[in-house]
Structure formats: C-alpha cells, structure tokens
Amino acid sequence: MNYYHITSQLPYTEPFLFVDELIEVYENGVVGTYSFSEDSYFYKGHFKNAPVTPGVMLTECCAQIGVVCLGIHLLQKEGDFTPNGMQIGMSSTQMEFLLPVKPNEKVTVTSEKIYFRFNKLKCSVKMHNSDGKLVCKGEISGMFKADVHA
C-alpha cells in the first residue's frame, strides 16, 4: 500500500527528512524505513574521519516515522487534519542506543501508540538495522496542534 497521503504531509524537507517509506500504518502503530545516505552533512563532523550516525538523528528518524507519521494518520482519520496548518513539537524523549549505524545503512522503525489524548501522542519506538538487530529503542512524545491562523 502507498502511504503518500501521509508522507506528502510531512513538514520536513532535505536535509532534515528522515522518512523514505512507510510499510504499514494502522490505528495503533506504524512501520517505516529510512536509509542514511553517506552524503548526509553530519557525517563530516560526527566523528572526524570516522562517520557514525549521531544518536539525535536516530531519535529524529524514530520521531518522524514513529510519532509524526502516526499522528498525521490519526488526525486524518479523526477529520482533524488541516494540510499545511499543523504545528508539531517534540515534547519528550527517552532513548537507549545499542548499536552504531554506519553511513548507507537502512533502518526500520517500528512504533506503537501508548496513547493519543488531548493532541499529545506518546509512542514506544524501536529501530532495527538491515540485519534485524535492535539499534535503539525508547519512548517519544509529541504535541499536534491545528494552526488556527493557517
């Protein structure tokens, strides 16, 4: 299934879009993938001559696939989604990092909804590498607000 109606509404663009494809989206969760291109700007500095994907980028990837894509889906289902008129903000993260992600690695993010109440979406997220090994896991929350001025 093509989830263009969700991915096309993501408020990000290069070099800060970390969603390639959504594999599965349902009421209680989402699965999606992203490949970290070796050309990404942060590899030049993290680390000097030893490129490894920074944890904040892994967290951002988990948040974009796991929380923002799921949030857009849930709001669209409720009829509360206003294209180009969403304000979103990450409100808390709690992550553990278990394995490094090298340039050009493809990762799969699996997210499960803990709750979506009063515009706050809290999810349990996991990221696996192409060997199926757990790379990082944690909990991420975000707030979604329809922009009344849009």
Next chain:
Amino acid sequence: MNEEIKYNKLKAIIKVYLPDDVSVDAITLHSNFISELNINSANLVDIVLDVEDEFDIMLENDDMDKMQTVQDALTIIDAKLEAK
C-alpha cells in the same frame, strides 16, 4: 471523598510535573497551571491522564479546555465523580 483528600491527591499528581524552579508551596487553588506553575501543555496532558487514573474518571476535550487552574481541575473532578 472529602475536598481536602481530593485536593491533596491532586497536589501530589501536580508535584511530579512542576519544573525545578517552582516549589510545591506555590500550588494554591487559584494557581494557573500554565502561566503560574509553568507546566507546559504536554505535561498538562500527563496530569489529566494521572487524574483520570487516580479518580477513575474520564475527561473530554472540553474539560481540558476549561482546566486552567487547580480549582478548575477540582470542579471538573467533582462533576465527573457526581456523574458516575
């Protein structure tokens, strides 16, 4: 459940979400959650969810909009307990 017990239960919930620079003593009936206790909207949601668990009630979006102060929260809790 008398008012004081309810108030103390609510205070115990709020306490968890107070920022470091706001003390528990700052909580009064008239305290505004956001502008006076410096609780952000994301944590206000957590307070509501904890209130729901503690008092075994369910709040709606309307209730959330009305919940500006500690007294507002107690009024909503009372109304929900009454309606049970």
